[in-house]
Amino acid sequence: xxxxxxxxxxxxxxxxxxxxxxxxxxxxxxxxxxxxxxxxxxxxxxxxxxxxxxxxxxxxxxxxxxxxxxxxxxxxxxxxxxxxxxxxxxxxxxxxxxxxxxxxxxxxxxxxxxxxxxxxxxxxxxxxxxxxxxxxxxxxxxxxxxxxxxxxxxxxxxxxxxxxxxxxxxxxxxxxxxxxxxxxxxxxxxxxxxxxxxxxxxxxxxxxxxxxxxxxxxxxxxxxxxxxxxxxxxxxxxxxxxxxxxxxxxxxxxxxxxxxxxxxxxxxxxxxxxxxxxxx
DNA sequence: GTGATTTGACCCGC
DNA sequence: GCGGGTCAAATCAC
Numbered sequence: 001x002x003x004x005x006x007x008x009x010x011x012x013x014x015x016x017x018x019x020x021x022x023x024x025x026x027x028x029x030x031x032x033x034x035x036x037x038x039x040x041x042x043x044x045x046x047x048x049x050x051x052x053x054x055x056x057x058x059x060x061x062x063x064x065x066x067x068x069x070x071x072x073x074x075x076x077x078x079x080x081x082x083x084x085x086x087x088x089x090x091x092x093x094x095x096x097x098x099x100x101x102x103x104x105x106x107x108x109x110x111x112x113x114x115x116x117x118x119x120x121x122x123x124x125x126x127x128x129x130x131x132x133x134x135x136x137x138x139x140x141x142x143x144x145x146x147x148x149x150x151x152x153x154x155x156x157x158x159x160x161x162x163x164x165x166x167x168x169x170x171x172x173x174x175x176x177x178x179x180x181x182x183x184x185x186x187x188x189x190x191x192x193x194x195x196x197x198x199x200x201x202x203x204x205x206x207x208x209x210x211x212x213x214x215x216x217x218x219x220x221x222x223x224x225x226x227x228x229x230x231x232x233x234x235x236x237x238x239x240x241x242x243x244x245x246x247x248x249x250x251x252x253x254x255x256x257x258x259x260x261x262x263x264x265x266x267x268x269x270x271x272x273x274x275x276x277x278x279x280x
Numbered sequence: 281g282t283g284a285t286t287t288g289a290c291c292c293g294c
Numbered sequence: 295g296c297g298g299g300t301c302a303a304a305t306c307a308c
Contacts, residue, residue, distance in 0.1 A: 138285055140300060153299070157284090169299090 122184040127177055134188060136168060147171065156190055164190035 135157035149172035
């Protein structure tokens, strides 16, 4: 990330923090989420969306970002694996369409599953499943030893079209309160991510809410099966600002606008992490 | 009809 | 040999 870009991001985050403080004051004076605070929330969402837009530029894996990740994450590493490494992981596989129709399943799988190291895994824990702005497609589920809940496996929807090799694993690690562990593997090389700022501009708050919660992968998502979770609950991994930035998503931002006081409190908590981020 | 999820089987690393 | 990650046919939902 260039210095100018970083400065812009910082400016946006600072502004977001200020607006959030105002919102906090406003909410502290009112019992609920009143219409007067809506404009502020919209501004906050736009601000954060802009920041995300900047931070999520194509060069996000550049040195600056890596430095931030190393600084901000102690346990959770940035994804330092090179795309070619992930290409190596799957390059030996033949495409389904191009595979020999006469070959057996065993033949098609020959040479796969190489180099399944988790060195560059990014771990995120949240109390609810939130969309992370990427389109994921579930490709497997497995019961894990010594785990009550099965682990779900997702890959980028645009894997075929754009060769994006990003994958993630989601597993419920605690029932009450519910906690989900998401492990992100591989870099996103696709360009079909949902741009938060554009998303908000295209879907104003005053518009049809049903349009807001429209994501490529929400259908069939087992963790979105509960309407409560989908629309009302937002929690970010408070252990890492970088992860916050990497996991905040339009659905979360939009959910803030229709959420109750508890959700906004959680939102405030997550924003407090920005204080740390601003240190870099 | 199309696209996403489910699920049993397969494969690999330890 | 076991456990975890992935594949792909079958199934489901829109």
